[in-house]
Ligand SMILES: Nc1ncnc2c1ncn2[C@@H]1O[C@H](COP(=O)(O)OP(=O)(O)OP(=O)(O)O)[C@@H](O)[C@H]1O
């Protein structure tokens with residue numbers, strides 16, 4: 269086992285152990301989460317491991333965990349009718365009744381069980397992120413407003429030739445706000461938000477990924493207007509026939525393609541798919557063409573970088589003024605929002621670390637006063653924390669954007 273494999277494996281074992289303990293203690297909901305987590309990690313492990321015996325064992329264990337989680341779930345839900353739980357409907361516009369009826373019909377008991385099973389994979393809570401929480405990216409926000417928010421809020425404007433898009437792809441370097449933008453769009457358009465990591469969808473839930481995808485779309489249709497966010501879409505939509513894919517993976521892709529294709533025809537109730545990727549060039553052409561609008565989410569510009577420094581240090585005591593934040597913006601060229609966020613975390617910890625190193629925390633009676641952070645802390649940290657996006661990959665994004673994307 270490589271050290272990565274063995275870490276994954278022991279992590280799964282640890283989760284499973286905790287699941288069993290919680291299960292015995294009668295803390296079923298927590299146990300369910302832990303069983304699911306353990307199964308998910310084992311499934312990840314199976315992807316990397318080359319040891320067939322171990323894979324078999326892990327497959328068996330993950331099945332056991334999923335089954336146990338299923339049993340606990342039905343136990344927790346008791347005698348309640350097996351319908352979509354109303355808490356999976358975050359928005360004010362989505363139906364709040366327990367039994368879901370619409371043109372698509374209700375979920376069958378089996379489908380409901382699948383929904384319960386995948387509830388750890390799919391997030392439906394309202395994200396509560398607003399456009400204003402995101403620095404810069406004005407063009408992206410505008411594109412999403414036009415493509416998502418307006419058609420959802422004012423469907424009457426989008427009839428006849430003025431058709432709304434049904435598939436939108438956000439692409440760009442890691443850590444630049446794709447997930448944030450998707451969340452803000454969901455909050456602002458008041459649709460039911462479904463968010464699923466494609467890697468999780470692919471994980472071989474007892475080989476039922478295709479079913480899972482079809483149920484996810486069905487549920488999203490039932491809850492329409494819905495926004496279905498498929499993060500890391502490259503992991504499920506890599507170019508077909510590109511070597512390592514299994515027949516199962518191919519089937520999953522085909523299923524996803526046909527679901528996205530089907531969206532255009534059933535446009536009475538809005539269901540919109542928003543994909544995100546930082547490897548757009550890996551995406552299958554057929555899939556790519558389903559996303560009619562492709563929005564480039566670039567590295568933050570100077571003003572956005574300054575603003576991200578401010579957002580990430582809000583509420584922390586500091587000796588910095590507006591000019592200092594501009595200087596920070598200038599000094600952090602090439603950094604992504606996540607790089608800046610990491611640098612800020614580092615800086616915020618600095619005063620505490622200094623105090624710890626000088627032994628100040630050893631005397632429990634001593635009153636502790638943490639010093640404010642200052643520009644110098646940032647300068648030191650920026651020298652250490654380097655941007656993650658290389659020049660080369662940046663160029664690759666720009667070229668791809670030029671060829672396929674919106675020129676925003
Ligand atoms: N424009 C921004 N405004 C404010 N914060 C930002 C911005 N961009 C990035 N961040 C910070 O970086 C973090 C990561 O952003 P996000 O998760 O949206 O990146 P992403 O593009 O989805 O990355 P990945 O491709 O790795 O999934 C955010 O949680 C936030 O702290």
Ligand SMILES: [Mg+2]
Pocket residue numbers: 446447448499544
């Ligand atoms: Mg993301």
